[in-house]
Amino acid sequence: MGLEEKLPSGILLTTVEKLAGYARKSSVWPATFGLACCAIELMATGGPRHDLARFGMERASNTPRQADLMVVAGRVSQKMAPVLRQIYDQMSEPKWVISMGVCASSGGMFNNYAIVQGVDHIVPVDIYLPGCPPRPEMLLDAILKLHDKIQNSKLGADRRAEIEELEQARLRRLPLAAGAVLHLAAPAAPRLAAGPAQPASGQGQGGEGAAGHEGAAGHEGADH
């Protein structure tokens, strides 16, 4: 093509998107939201053995304005939910959320009235990290997956179009007509019809997935 051939050697061309992605992923400053035992593992990740500073993340921010990434580490109680949302709103764009541990991701074993059943009811989550609590390597793995996502994210009009597309895809989706529950042998309708005969755990799983997604879908377009 045109420009590459005319350049002297030693000059690398890239796109603004890739450069911005590289810059963003190389210094993600986390706003730690340590709520429970996961926070201990989060602190261990910052320690010398795992050394979060290798990824430019050593500055664990207690000021949301200077943070890019919120690591929700631990179960979110109903009372903490508005606080969490406020911290998230105070963070400047672009911002990402890792839901660390099963409690933050879905309520985990605390399936009760006091705990928010998944932090994605409150804020849009980019990476879900299972584990109770996840070991530091698991958190590093989640962070690396997030880096990949940041690197490949789009900018400007493309980004807005992407958000719109995701939003439309989510709105079109029926609660039980897609996803893990349905790619099984049995089709959707008989499973629904046989609902009362099934054990409670199965229904909880299906319903929970659907509910979480609707919660997340509401915020996704507005925030990102």
Next chain:
Amino acid sequence: MPEFLGPVKGFGVTFRQMFKKVDTVEYPEVKRDTEPRFHGRHQLNRWPDGLEKCIGCELCAWACPADAIYVEGGDNSPGERYSPGERYGSVYQINYLRCILCGLCVEACPTRALTMTNEYEIADDSRENLIWTKEQLLAPLEEGMEQPPHPMRLGKTERDYYSRGAGGPGPGREAEPEDGADEDGTEAANWAPGAGKADR
């Protein structure tokens, strides 16, 4: 040591650290092995001939404190056999957004079908992908294994099968059963629900 050397002593501590071994594990490139009994993700095991060990009894689901496991049992038939017993787990799901990797399901499992691996890199960006299904959880086919459904290869009777599957000296080990129409017939007789009771 004189008092005015105090600050220098402080630098001495810093200087000494330069000769110590670095404790950092460069994680994505270097991965330290976990402890052998680390509670990683689950695995559904197989018998040596490839049949599944899971019998769809749902004890794991009942033991789970977080309601993360969903099992539906199905009936084996002579023509379509997935596990050596009467029943097999036709649907098996573990929701890793609920699972706390406590291992109570492994304790509850009567056939040692469910165990845990040392894999832990399971973060994902969607909730659906974190509900692992049976295909993802089943152990890969090893040497000499065959993808179910197929008839029992380790012996004609229950006793033969299990003693061979456990690696013990099973009776009738020499007679290698070969699958065929007559084989299926005898198998069906062995595995009819009422047959065992009548023998006793």
